[in-house]
Amino acid sequence: MFDLATAAIEAALAAGARYADARIMIVRQESMSAKNRVVDGLSQAETAGIGVRALIGSSWGFQATPELTAAAARRAGERAAEVARASARVAGVPVELSPVPVIEASWANPHDVHPLDDVGIGERADLLVAVTGAIVDAGIPLAQASHQIWDTQKWFASSEGSRIDQRIVECGAVMDATAIGDGETQRRSYPGVRGQFGTRGWELVRELDLLGNAARIAEEARALLGAPQCPEATTTLILGSEQMALQLHESVGHAIELDRILGWEAAFAGTSWLDPSQLGSLRFGSDLMNITADATLPGALGSFGYDDEGVPAQAVDIVKDGVWVGVLSGRDSAPLVGLESGGMVRAESAARLPMVRMTNVGLLPGDSSLEEMIAATDDGIYMDTNRSWSIDDKRLNFQFGCEVAWEIKGGQLGRMLRNPTYTGIGPRFWASMDMVGGPEEWVFWGTANCGKGQPIQEGHTGHPSVPARFTNVRVGVR
Amino acid sequence: MAWDPATDAIVQRGFAACDCVLDLVGDRADALVTCGQGSNALTRFANSHIHQNMASDDDKVRLRVAVDGGRIAQATTTRVDPDGLRRLVEETIAAAWLCPPDPDYPGLAEPGAPVNVDHFDAATAAAHPEARADLVADFMQAGSDLEAAGYCSTDAETHVLCSTTGIRYASRTTMAQLDGIHRAATVDGPPADGFAQITSRRLGDLDGRLVGDQAAAKARGGIAPVELDPGCYEVVLEPKAVASLLLFPAWLGFNGKAFAEGTSFAHPGEAQLDERINLWDDGTDPRSLGRPYDAEGTPKRRVDLVTAGVTVGLAHDRRSAALAGVESTGSSIGQESFGGYPADLFLGAGDESLEQLIAGVERGLLVTDLWYNRVLDPKTQVVTGLTRNGLFLIERGEVAGPVQNLRYTQSVVGALAPGHVLGIGNDAQLVSNEGGIVHVPSLRLSSWSFTGGAQG
Numbered sequence: 001m002f003d004l005a006t007a008a009i010e011a012a013l014a015a016g017a018r019y020a021d022a023r024i025m026i027v028r029q030e031s032m033s034a035k036n037r038v039v040d041g042l043s044q045a046e047t048a049g050i051g052v053r054a055l056i057g058s059s060w061g062f063q064a065t066p067e068l069t070a071a072a073a074r075r076a077g078e079r080a081a082e083v084a085r086a087s088a089r090v091a092g093v094p095v096e097l098s099p100v101p102v103i104e105a106s107w108a109n110p111h112d113v114h115p116l117d118d119v120g121i122g123e124r125a126d127l128l129v130a131v132t133g134a135i136v137d138a139g140i141p142l143a144q145a146s147h148q149i150w151d152t153q154k155w156f157a158s159s160e161g162s163r164i165d166q167r168i169v170e171c172g173a174v175m176d177a178t179a180i181g182d183g184e185t186q187r188r189s190y191p192g193v194r195g196q197f198g199t200r201g202w203e204l205v206r207e208l209d210l211l212g213n214a215a216r217i218a219e220e221a222r223a224l225l226g227a228p229q230c231p232e233a234t235t236t237l238i239l240g241s242e243q244m245a246l247q248l249h250e251s252v253g254h255a256i257e258l259d260r261i262l263g264w265e266a267a268f269a270g271t272s273w274l275d276p277s278q279l280g281s282l283r284f285g286s287d288l289m290n291i292t293a294d295a296t297l298p299g300a301l302g303s304f305g306y307d308d309e310g311v312p313a314q315a316v317d318i319v320k321d322g323v324w325v326g327v328l329s330g331r332d333s334a335p336l337v338g339l340e341s342g343g344m345v346r347a348e349s350a351a352r353l354p355m356v357r358m359t360n361v362g363l364l365p366g367d368s369s370l371e372e373m374i375a376a377t378d379d380g381i382y383m384d385t386n387r388s389w390s391i392d393d394k395r396l397n398f399q400f401g402c403e404v405a406w407e408i409k410g411g412q413l414g415r416m417l418r419n420p421t422y423t424g425i426g427p428r429f430w431a432s433m434d435m436v437g438g439p440e441e442w443v444f445w446g447t448a449n450c451g452k453g454q455p456i457q458e459g460h461t462g463h464p465s466v467p468a469r470f471t472n473v474r475v476g477v478r
Numbered sequence: 479m480a481w482d483p484a485t486d487a488i489v490q491r492g493f494a495a496c497d498c499v500l501d502l503v504g505d506r507a508d509a510l511v512t513c514g515q516g517s518n519a520l521t522r523f524a525n526s527h528i529h530q531n532m533a534s535d536d537d538k539v540r541l542r543v544a545v546d547g548g549r550i551a552q553a554t555t556t557r558v559d560p561d562g563l564r565r566l567v568e569e570t571i572a573a574a575w576l577c578p579p580d581p582d583y584p585g586l587a588e589p590g591a592p593v594n595v596d597h598f599d600a601a602t603a604a605a606h607p608e609a610r611a612d613l614v615a616d617f618m619q620a621g622s623d624l625e626a627a628g629y630c631s632t633d634a635e636t637h638v639l640c641s642t643t644g645i646r647y648a649s650r651t652t653m654a655q656l657d658g659i660h661r662a663a664t665v666d667g668p669p670a671d672g673f674a675q676i677t678s679r680r681l682g683d684l685d686g687r688l689v690g691d692q693a694a695a696k697a698r699g700g701i702a703p704v705e706l707d708p709g710c711y712e713v714v715l716e717p718k719a720v721a722s723l724l725l726f727p728a729w730l731g732f733n734g735k736a737f738a739e740g741t742s743f744a745h746p747g748e749a750q751l752d753e754r755i756n757l758w759d760d761g762t763d764p765r766s767l768g769r770p771y772d773a774e775g776t777p778k779r780r781v782d783l784v785t786a787g788v789t790v791g792l793a794h795d796r797r798s799a800a801l802a803g804v805e806s807t808g809s810s811i812g813q814e815s816f817g818g819y820p821a822d823l824f825l826g827a828g829d830e831s832l833e834q835l836i837a838g839v840e841r842g843l844l845v846t847d848l849w850y851n852r853v854l855d856p857k858t859q860v861v862t863g864l865t866r867n868g869l870f871l872i873e874r875g876e877v878a879g880p881v882q883n884l885r886y887t888q889s890v891v892g893a894l895a896p897g898h899v900l901g902i903g904n905d906a907q908l909v910s911n912e913g914g915i916v917h918v919p920s921l922r923l924s925s926w927s928f929t930g931g932a933q934g
Binding site: 087 | 739815
C-alpha cells in the first residue's frame with residue numbers, strides 16, 4: 001500500500017505541490033438493528049480508497065479515488081495539485097505546517113474478541129432479537145436495539161518521509177424502550193441514547209449486559225408516561241455521567257476546536273466564544289473543572305496511534321483548575337496561534353478531507369460521588385440520559401433535554417419526573433460546578449456520530465465523564 | 479436531445495456490474511443491486527479565502543438479498559473488480575442465511591415504468607475546480623468591508639438499479655450549490671452574519687454576485703442588534719428556516735413506519751394544519767433533484783401528504799406499506815429500519831412576495847435561518863433551536879432593525895395549525911436541510927415561541 005501512497009505523493013509534488021500526503025483506508029463496517037424481536041436492518045460495507053492532499057503556496061487541494069491502482073493513485077496526486085491551484089485563485093494567509101518528526105511505525109488497538117471475525121453474525125443478531133424481545137415482554141410496544149462495528153486499516157505517507165500503518169477495531173451497541181401514551185412518547189435508552197462505543201472488541205458489548213437491563217428500562221419508560229412534568233425552576237442540578245458526556249461534547253469539545261475558533265467553520269458548524277488571546281488566562285469554569293483531550297486512553301472511542309497527518313496521539317490539557325489552557329488542533333491551524341499540532345486531525349474515510357476532530361475530551365474525576373451529591377442536596381433535580389440537544393453556533397447557549405429525572409428533597413431521591421430540560425450559558429454553567437464524581441465513577445463514553453464539516457463527516461469521539469453537581473440552573477424550559 | 483441510457487457508456491458499465499452481481503447470485507436469493515458512479519466536489523471558503531477544497535470520485539455497488547423467504551442482508555462495496563463483486567455476493571448471502579427470518583419481508587418490487595426525468599447537466603458533471611473558485615470569488619465581490627464563508631459544490635451521479643425480478647432502471651443527476659454568509663464587523667460584539675444560497679441542477683444557474691449581494695445586505699443590516707425579550711411573536715420565516723422546520727414532520731410524522739408505531743403526530747383525514755398548507759413529495763417534478771425511483775426500485779410519483787391542511791397521505795417503503803395494506807409510495811431510502819421518507823418534499827407556494835408578507839405584520843420577527851434544531855418529542859413535534867444569520871424586528875409592516883439571536887421552543891405542527899398561517903410567499907426555491915433538498919417558500923405565521931436569548 002505504501003507504494004501506492006508514494007506514487008500519489010510523487011505525482012502531486014511533480015505537479016507543483018510543496019507538501020503532499022496520501023492516506024489509504026480500507027474499512028469493513030457493519031450496522032445491525034432490530035425492532036420487537038425482528039432484525040429489520042443489516043448493512044455491511046467494505047470501502048476502500050486513497051485520499052491525497054497537496055499544498056501549493058498557501059492553498060490546499062484534495063482528491064480521492066476508490067480505485068487502488070498505481071495509475072489511479074498518480075492521477076489523484078495530480079488532481080489534488082490541480083485543485084490546490086484552483087484554491088489559489090482565492091488565496092489566504094501563508095500556511096506554515098507544525099513540525100512533526102519523520103515516523104515509520106505500526107499501531108493497532110488491543111481487543112480481546114474481534115467483533116466481525118470472532119463472533120458469528122448469528123450471535124450478534126440473536127442478542128438484538130433477545131433484548132428487544134425482553135423489552136416487549138415487559139409490556140413495551142416499541143423496542144429497538146442496534147450495534148455498529150468498524151475494522152479500519154490505514155496507511156499514511158507524507159512527502160516528509162513518514163510511513164505509518166494502523167488498524168483500529170471499534171464497536172458498540174444500544175437499546176431503547178419507547179412507551180406510547182396519549183399524545184406523547186417516553187423513551188428509556190441503555191446504556192445511553194447513543195449507546196456505548198469504544199476502540200475495543202465485542203467484549204465491550206458483552207460487558208454492557210443489555211439483556212440484564214432490558215426489563216429495567218422498560219419499566220422506567222412506562223413509569224415516565226405517568227410521571228409529573230419536570231417543573232420550571234432555578235435549582236441545583238446533578239447530571240449523571242452519560243448526560244455529562246453530552247455536556248462535555250457540545251459545550252466544551254466543539255468550543256475548543258481551533259478550526260472553529262479561527263472561523264474556518266463559520267458558515268456551517270459555527271465558530272466559538274473562545275478568543276485565542278485569552279488562552280491561558282480565561283476562566284472557563286470552577287476550580288473543580290479539569291478537562292483533557294487524551295487520545296491515548298486505552299479502549300476509549302477517540303483513541304488512536306497517529307492522527308491523519310501522521311502526528312502521534314497525545315494527552316493535552318484543555319482546562320486546568322478552571323482555566324482554559326488548550327485547544328484541539330492540527331498541523332496547519334496550530335501555528336496560527338503559536339502552538340504545535342495536538343495530533344487531532346482525522347477523516348471518516350479516504351474520500352474525505354482530514355479536519356480537526358475531538359479525541360477523548362473528558363472531565364477528570366474529582367473526589368465526590370453521585371451518592372454524596374444527592375445526600376448533600378436539600379432541594380434539586382437529578383437528570384440523566386440525553387434526549388435532546390441544541391446549542392448556539394458559538395457553543396455558548398445550550399438547551400439540553402434528558403430522558404429521565406428525579407427530584408431531590410432533603411438529600412433523598414424522590415419522584416421520577418418526565419420531560420426534564422435544562423438551559424444555560426457555558427462558562428456560567430461550568431463555574432457553578434461544585435461537586436465532581438470520583439475515579440470509581442469515571443466512564444469512557446463514546447459517541448460514534450459527531451457531525452462536522454462539509455461534506456459532513458461522522459467522527460468518533462470519546463468523553464470520559466463522571467457525575468457532577470451544578471447550582472442555580474434553569475430547568476423545565478418548554 | 480433526450481438522454482438515451484442505451485448509448486451512455488457509464489450506464490452500460492453500471493449495468494455490467496449489476497449483471498455480474500446478479501449472475502453470481504443466480505437463483506440463490508431475491509436480489510436487488512445498484513451501482514452508483516460519479517463525483518462530488520466542494521470548494522469551501524472562510525475568512526474570505528478558500529481554505530478547504532476537495533473532490534472525490536465515487537464508484538460503489540450495493541447488494542440486498544433475501545433468502546429463505548425473508549432472511550435479509552445488505553452490503554456495499556467500493557471494490558468493483560470481479561474479485562470484489564464475488565466477495566460481496568458470497569458474504570452477503572452468507573450473512574443473510576445467518577440472520578433471523580423477517581416475518582414482514584415484503585418481497586422485491588416488480589418492474590414498473592418510472593417517469594423519464596433527467597435531472598442532469600453535463601457541464602455541472604464536468605465542472606473544473608476553477609469554476610467553483612470563480613463563483614466563490616464572485617460571492618466575495620460584495621464588499622471588502624465584509625468577511626465571507628461558505629461553499630460551492632458540484633455533484634454528479636449516474637445510477638443503475640437491477641433486480642432478480644427483472645427491474646433495469648438507470649438515472650443520472652447533478653446538483654450545484656452556492657451557500658454562504660457575509661460577516662460584518664461590529665464595534666464591540668460578534669460579527670453580524672447574513673446568509674444566502676442557491677441550489678440548482680446546473681452550475682450555470684449560480685450567480686455568485688447576486689447571492690453574495692443578498693448575504694451582504696443581510697449582514698450590513700444586522701449591525702448593532704437590539705435585545706428582545708423572549709415570548710411569542712408573529713414571524714415571517716424565510717425559505718431556509720422553513721426547510722429546517724419541515725424536516726421534523728417529514729422525518730417523524732409522514733413516515734409510514736413512525737405512524738404504524740404510534741410515534742407520529744399524523745391523523746390522516748383530519749385538518750391538522752392550516753387550510754393554506756399543501757405538502758407533497760414528488761421526485762418526478764422537473765424542479766426536484768432526485769431519481770425517478772426509490773432505493774427499492776419503486777417508481778416515484780407525486781404523493782400528497784397534506785392537502786388544504788388535511789393530512790391525506792404518508793410516505794411508505796415496501797415494508798411499511800405492506801403492514802398498512804397499501805402500495806409503496808416510492809419513499810424508501812434503502813434503510814427499512816428508518817421507514818419511508820419524502821425525499822423530494824414540496825410546500826405549495828402562495829402569491830405574496832416576501833415584502834408583502836412583511837408588510838402584513840404589525841409587530842413581529844423576520845427569521846432568515848434556524849440552527850441546531852432538535853426535536854423534543856416526535857408526537858407533539860416540539861422542536862428547539864436558535865436563530866442565526868439574520869434576525870430582524872418588523873414594526874408596522876417594515877423591517878425596523880436587527881435583533882440579537884433567540885432560542886425558540888415550538889411545536890412545528892402547532893405553528894402550522896388551522897388559522898395560524900397568515901401568508902405564504904411566492905418565493906419557493908430549492909433549499910437544503912438536514913434531510914436533503916426541499917422546495918419551499920417563505921411563511922408568515924401568527925405565533926412562534928422564543929424561549930430565551932442566544933447569549934443568555
